Every structure is written in structure tokens, then in C-alpha cells.
Amino acid sequence: MxxxxxxxxxxxxxxxxxxxxxxxxxxxxxxxxxxxxxxxxxxxxxxxxxxxxxxxxxxxxxxxxxxxxxxxxxxxxxxxxxxxxxxxxxxxxxxxxxxxxxxxxxxxxxxxxxxxxxxxATLAFAGTPGLEADNVQAVAEPTGNGYRLNGQYLQVIDGAQAQLLIVAARSPGSQGDTGISLFAVPADSPGITRHTLPTLDQTRRLARIELNDVIAGSAQLLTDAGQAWPLLRDVLLIAAIGLAAEQTGGAQQTLDLTLAYIGERHQFGRAIASFQAIKHRCADLMQQLECARSAAWYAACVAQERLDPTGDVGVASELLEAAATAQIHASEAFFTCAAESIQLHGGVGFTWEYDPHLYFKRARASEQLLGSPALHRERLAAQLLGETL
The missing domain is CATH 1.10.540.10 (Acyl-CoA dehydrogenase/oxidase, N-terminal domain)
Known part of the structure; x- marks a missing residue:
């Protein structure tokens, strides 16, 4: 391509x-x-x-x-x-x-x-850690005028600040990918409690959200009641692709910070960037970064086709493969570039005054945000082998 x-x-x-x-x-x-x-x-x-x-x-x-x-x-x-x-x-x-x-x-x-x-706005869906349908634990109990929502959501990105919450909840007694609905709920609705969580990455806030008898009308449903899992699954894959693009940018910046530093740092009378071992390490980082960038941009094209209302609806089957590939390469490239940046900065690499630690924390937190590389490898293998996780 x-x-x-x-x-x-x-x-x-x-x-x-x-x-x-x-x-x-x-x-x-x-x-x-x-x-x-x-x-x-x-x-x-x-x-x-x-x-x-x-x-x-x-x-x-x-x-x-x-x-x-x-x-x-x-x-x-x-x-x-x-x-x-x-x-x-x-x-x-x-x-x-x-x-x-x-x-x-x-x-x-x-x-x-x-x-x-x-x-x-943000999306809240998981009551237990994970990205599968079974992780949707909140319950939407039908009432005369709509639904009563109860449950909690873990690690909601910007959940404490968002004005709109799109929440996933399942009908009482349902299991797996059946019975899941999505509701658009104003964050100031009665019964919603939000708690900011302490996080490794201080540049991105996460929250725990609790729903206690929150009333939502049928008009707030994004899809037909109980039919929202295919939409939610694709949204999470699209978000993983967006995260891969963000991770690629972070990896590029950490590499740039490293190249600037090793060009200025002198040892034995010359810049350490001239050492063959340093050159090889930077070349490996560049290669890994370019693989991540290629995977992320291809995945972005697939996501664009999925979001296009006039596009080929069959592209949904390609979305998981593209998202998994992008996340594997981008997560690992970002973490490797950030870790190597700290190492190649030497004694100052982990200090608060220098920026590599900020990118290292973002890299480590991001690789768990929407599925670890190991999880996406498992998904990709299942997709390629025609198996069901």
C-alpha cells in the first residue's frame, strides 16, 4: 500500500x-x-x-x-x-x-x-478489567419510562471531567455479547458518582464511575436495546488505532530527544553519537518506529472506511486485524524508544527535570490502556486461524 x-x-x-x-x-x-x-x-x-x-x-x-x-x-x-x-x-x-x-x-x-x-465526552464500558463483552457488568433494568442503570466502570479515560458519558450496560441475566446496550447520559445526571484515580501517567486522567439508580430514557439509546456489542467492539478497535497513532508520535519524540542529547554529550573527546554501538541502537529504534508508523497509518485507513456511512460494511472484518497489528507495533516501539531514551541519557535520564520519564510513563500506561501487545497477539492469531476467543 x-x-x-x-x-x-x-x-x-x-x-x-x-x-x-x-x-x-x-x-x-x-x-x-x-x-x-x-x-x-x-x-x-x-x-x-x-x-x-x-x-x-x-x-x-x-x-x-x-x-x-x-x-x-x-x-x-x-x-x-x-x-x-x-x-x-x-x-x-x-x-x-x-x-x-x-x-x-x-x-x-x-x-x-x-x-x-x-x-x-468519553466512553465507559468495563466493570472488570478487560475489553471483551463479559467485562460489561453494569445492569440496565427496564422500567415503565426507560431504564434504571446500576453498576461501576473502571479506568474511564477523562471520566471525571467529561460532560457526556456513553455507558454500556446489559439487560438483567444476559451473558456474553448479548443484551448489551449503549446509552448517552449527561455526566451531571442524578446518581452518577465519579472518582479520579491515581495513575502512573500523570498526563492522562482515569476515573472510576459509579451509577446508582440512574434513569435513562429509551431515546438515549445509541442502538436497538441489547444490540450494541458489535458497535462497542468496533469503537474500541477504532480507539486502539487512534492510540497507536498517538504512541507513534510519542516514540518519534523520544527518539528525537535522544538524538539531540547524544549529539551534545561528549565522552573521550567526542560526541557519544559517533560511537558505533550507539549508532546501532538508534538505527534499531528507527526501524521499529517506522514499522509502527506504517501499521498505524494503514489501520487509520481501515478505521476511516469503517466510519464512512457510504463505505464497504465488510471492512469491519478487517478492523480487528489492523487494530491489533498497529497496537502491537506502536506499543512496543513507544516503550522501547522511551526506555532506550532513559538509558542513552545516562545518569540524568530518570530525573524529574528531564522529559524522558514523562514519555516512559505514558508509554507504559498506554500499552495497557486498550489491550497489551500480548492480548492483541492473541486476538490476531485467533483472527488469522479463524478461531473464536
Whole structure:
């Protein structure tokens, strides 16, 4: 597959890189991650009102720009490169795809327009650790006017700050991938309790969300009741692809930081970048990074086809393979580049004043966020062998 950015995509890449270099440098990241909400609301407002990043993938009829997932992946790569502290990933990679794939026009009209205007959103689905249908533990009990939701969700990305929660819940007594529904619930609805969790990666906030007799009407369903697992499964795969693009950006930045440092660090009268052993290590990192980038961009194209309402619906069968491949390569490339960055920075590599530790924490946390490389290898093997996990 030959892939190259067109002129419009290059403009998006260049403008994002310039903007983030100014507003998300090392000092800005450290300031934002220390804030109670984990990001600067004023910066998020600029991102929404001046750059329209949350509206990028939303169709024009809902107030968006009508671009695709490839353009979003360009932004995600740059946000990962600059460790942007903002609810961009949760809003654009979890909530927005769920709404785009929904079959309820009323929910789409209400919330896609709100997101295009700067509202924040996320997806909450797992009551136990994991990404499978059995991990949906919250219960949606039918009532006369709708549903009563009870349960909890673990490790919800930006869950304590989002204005919209898309929550998964199953009908009483259902098991596996049957009986699962998705609801669009305002985060300030009565009965919702949100707790910010301490995390290894301080640049990305996670939360535990509890639902206690939360009332949701049938109009808040994204799909037919009990039929939401195929949509939820694909949304998680699309989000994994977006995460791979972000990880690729982080890996590139750690490699760049390393190359800059070894070019300045002198030992035995010359820069350590001139040592053959150092050159070999950097060449290996570059090779691993390029494999990750290729896998991430191919997967982004597959995700774009899946989200295209006029596209081939059969592409859903390719989504798991593309997402697993991208996550395997991107997770491992990011972690390896970050770990090697700390090593090649020597004694200062792990200190708070230098940035490699921030990327190392992001790399380690991200590889568990939407499935570890081991999990995706298992999924990929099952897909290729025609087996069911």
C-alpha cells in the first residue's frame, strides 16, 4: 500500500505541530498535569473554537468539518509527540465514533453538535478489567419510562471531567455479547458518582464511575436495546488505532530527544553519537518506529472506511486485524524508544527535570490502556486461524 499525505493533510500536520510546540512544551505539560482537572480548560477552549479539532471528524450537517479518521490520526500523532494534556483522545476516539456509528438520529443530532462546539465526552464500558463483552457488568433494568442503570466502570479515560458519558450496560441475566446496550447520559445526571484515580501517567486522567439508580430514557439509546456489542467492539478497535497513532508520535519524540542529547554529550573527546554501538541502537529504534508508523497509518485507513456511512460494511472484518497489528507495533516501539531514551541519557535520564520519564510513563500506561501487545497477539492469531476467543 502506497500512502502519502495530500496537501490538505500536510497543512493539518504542520499547523498542529506548530501550535503544540507553543502551547504544549515541557513546562506547559508539567503545569497542566498538576491541575485538578488534568488539563488547561482555556487551552481546550482554544482547541475547540480556533482549531476545531473536536469537530474534525464530525459531518458538516452536525456542525463539524466532515473530514476523516486519517486526518484525526495526524492530530493524534502530534498530540502524542507533545504529550498534550487535554480530553482530545477520549472525545474524538471513544465518544465520537460511538455516536457516528449509532443508529439513533436524535442522539446524534444532540451530542455530535455539542462535541463540535467543544463539549467533552468519553466512553465507559468495563466493570472488570478487560475489553471483551463479559467485562460489561453494569445492569440496565427496564422500567415503565426507560431504564434504571446500576453498576461501576473502571479506568474511564477523562471520566471525571467529561460532560457526556456513553455507558454500556446489559439487560438483567444476559451473558456474553448479548443484551448489551449503549446509552448517552449527561455526566451531571442524578446518581452518577465519579472518582479520579491515581495513575502512573500523570498526563492522562482515569476515573472510576459509579451509577446508582440512574434513569435513562429509551431515546438515549445509541442502538436497538441489547444490540450494541458489535458497535462497542468496533469503537474500541477504532480507539486502539487512534492510540497507536498517538504512541507513534510519542516514540518519534523520544527518539528525537535522544538524538539531540547524544549529539551534545561528549565522552573521550567526542560526541557519544559517533560511537558505533550507539549508532546501532538508534538505527534499531528507527526501524521499529517506522514499522509502527506504517501499521498505524494503514489501520487509520481501515478505521476511516469503517466510519464512512457510504463505505464497504465488510471492512469491519478487517478492523480487528489492523487494530491489533498497529497496537502491537506502536506499543512496543513507544516503550522501547522511551526506555532506550532513559538509558542513552545516562545518569540524568530518570530525573524529574528531564522529559524522558514523562514519555516512559505514558508509554507504559498506554500499552495497557486498550489491550497489551500480548492480548492483541492473541486476538490476531485467533483472527488469522479463524478461531473464536
Amino acid at each position: 502506497e500512502f502519502a499525505f495530500n496537501e490538505e493533510q500536510l497543512m493539518i500536520q504542520d499547523s498542529a505541530a506548530r501550535f503544540l510546540a507553543q502551547v504544549s512544551d515541557s513546562q506547559a505539560v508539567r503545569t497542566a498535569m498538576a491541575r485538578p482537572e488534568g488539563y488547561d480548560p482555556a487551552l481546550w477552549q482554544r482547541i475547540g473554537e480556533e482549531l476545531y479539532w473536536p469537530a474534525l471528524m464530525i459531518p458538516e450537517r452536525f456542525g463539524g468539518l466532515g473530514l476523516g479518521f486519517v486526518e484525526l490520526a495526524i492530530l493524534l500523532e502530534q498530540s502524542g509527540r507533545h504529550l498534550l494534556c487535554a480530553p482530545l483522545f477520549a472525545t474524538t476516539c471513544l465518544a465520537t465514533p460511538a455516536l457516528l456509528l449509532a443508529s439513533n438520529p436524535a442522539v446524534q443530532d444532540q451530542w455530535l453538535d455539542a462535541i463540535a462546539s467543544g463539549a467533552t
